[in-house]
Amino acid sequence: MTVSSTSSTQSSNSGFVSPDLIRARFASAMSTLYKTEVPLYGDLLELVADANRVALERAPSLTESLISTGELPRIDAERHGAIRVGTAEELATLRRLFAVMGMYPVGYYDLSTAGVPVHSTAFRPVNETSLQQNPFRVFTSLLRLELIEDSDLRELASETLKRRQIFTPGALALIEQCEQAGGLSAEDAECFVSEALETFRWHQQATVSAELYERLNQQHRLIADVVAFKGPHINHLTPRTLDIDSVQAHMPSRGIKPKAVIEGPPSRKCPILLRQTSFKALQEEVSFVDEEGRLQAGKHTARFGEIEQRGAALTEKGRALYDQLLAQVRDVIGGAPHEGNADEYAEVLASVFAAFPDDYEMLRQQELAWFRYSVTELGLANRDNIEASDTLDGLIQVGYIRFDPLVYEDFLPVSAAGIFQSNLGDDLREEYRARSSQAQFQHALGSSVLNELELYQDAQQNSLQVCAEQLGLAELFVAA
Known part of the structure; x- marks a missing residue:
């Protein structure tokens, strides 16, 4: 296509x-x-x-x-x-x-x-x-x-x-x-x-x-x-x-x-x-x-x-965790939610999904979600101080790069x-x-x-490439 x-x-x-x-x-x-x-x-x-x-x-x-x-x-x-x-x-x-x-x-x-x-x-x-x-x-x-x-x-x-x-x-x-x-x-x-x-x-x-x-x-x-x-x-x-x-x-x-x-x-x-x-x-x-x-x-x-x-x-890993937890919820309540079990469903859903990290940094570190990376004003101002050995995580920690979740489309x-x-x-x-x-x-x-997973992966990778170019680096990548 x-x-x-x-x-x-x-x-x-x-x-x-x-x-x-x-x-x-x-x-x-x-x-x-x-x-x-x-x-x-x-x-x-x-x-x-x-x-x-x-x-x-x-x-x-x-x-x-x-x-x-x-x-x-x-x-x-x-x-x-x-x-x-x-x-x-x-x-x-x-x-x-x-x-x-x-x-x-x-x-x-x-x-x-x-x-x-x-x-x-x-x-x-x-x-x-x-x-x-x-x-x-x-x-x-x-x-x-x-x-x-x-x-x-x-x-x-x-x-x-x-x-x-x-x-x-x-x-x-x-x-x-x-x-x-x-x-x-x-x-x-x-x-x-x-x-x-x-x-x-x-x-x-x-x-x-x-x-x-x-x-x-x-x-x-x-x-x-x-x-x-x-x-x-x-x-x-x-x-x-x-x-x-x-x-x-x-x-x-x-x-x-x-x-x-x-x-x-x-x-x-x-x-x-x-x-x-x-x-x-x-x-x-x-x-x-x-x-x-x-x-x-x-x-x-x-x-x-x-x-x-x-x-x-979510990444493939994140979707697998989501599907696993949702299936667990439905096993507990005995099927799909409906008017008769709405309150029980909400309680079980919240309880089971406590296992899914609710912090963007954790989602990023565990590669559960896709993100868009961008260079901050501080990063642009310190472009000449950045070395080829600097990592993505290190640049994020010093505030040179920020990350925002990609919207699920x-x-x-x-x-x-x-x-x-x-x-x-x-x-x-x-x-x-x-x-x-x-x-x-x-x-x-x-x-x-x-x-769709390939589209999100491409969007994340494109944002990393733009960051690398703006900071004068050959490449940036998410550490495995």
Whole structure:
């Protein structure tokens, strides 16, 4: 897969708008659309903005770190969305559509192991400059029709999906134009945003009868959501908060009912990975269509609001420890968290995760997390006093180099499944478990997915190289 590193307002060809700017415009348009379709999302944005302001006022060191790493401007604009598609052709075209915006498939997530019949990737920008300009991500899931055991229902679902076209002719034409020409002009970029937005718009009228919808719904609510409508419709849009516990606590006062537990690691002084919560999915009025084309009123539940707090990206060693501790928590409580065991889950989670170091220096020394290194003003002032034998640890100790955690830009399959299950209301489906197929997913996608660990490793190594160059050293490296 070829990934462009262009990140300026205009691309290297001055006649083209940069993918970063197209992505920023699309993310803004998506947010406006979703606010109109789901008014509670607007209330959620206000709550998150209030929590972020308080968090920054309370912790000057957090503000300093966000400024140092260039992340502060991106916090308010940061969003991730989620969609679910039904066919390989839809997924492959989405890959091409997102590439216009400088977004590439990162990671493979098998949710079937958690009882959800999809596997997924995250389309997102991949270089640090692009992430700082706009870190919009879309968690994209492909329905696994082969997991529907009822062969007649599986065939009906497949035929229904084959009859639909989720992209406008204008969007398809502009995707092809961008691929052939290498970019889009300002006018074409504006048209692209408008045309691409239609794929994610809510359609109140279903494409199936109430009877078929109910059969799909009984198989799994997510299957009905994917198959029964004209398009994939964005099912949630997620702002980033700096204090998810505060947001969770204050949601009821804003008339928003949160899910019972926050998914992910417990609250920590040094946040890691990803914590997520949401409000329950909305029951919305829809219309089904019978064989004579007559409309029948009905209801559908799928779209919800979600909030996330992002922490440090973990190394392979750190992820192994995280997964081990999370599995231990679930063994203690006897499965996944839910409303009935929410208090017990929170207590066990905090207790078990006490084994995970909660100090950035310890995380760095034990190589559990990835970091961005940068030269301080003191280091620049003493550049001539630095010797070739000086080590990274030594330069950190004397204050010549600082380190800040790299933000985790990706997702957690167990957490994603927990969000899905709490909003779709389905129990774990054993028949969907442990049938991972990354090769099958990549074949449908039309490309391989990028390895997120390699991206973090590259970012850390690049920061070390910049430090070495600024200090006149041949190299700097993390001691093994």
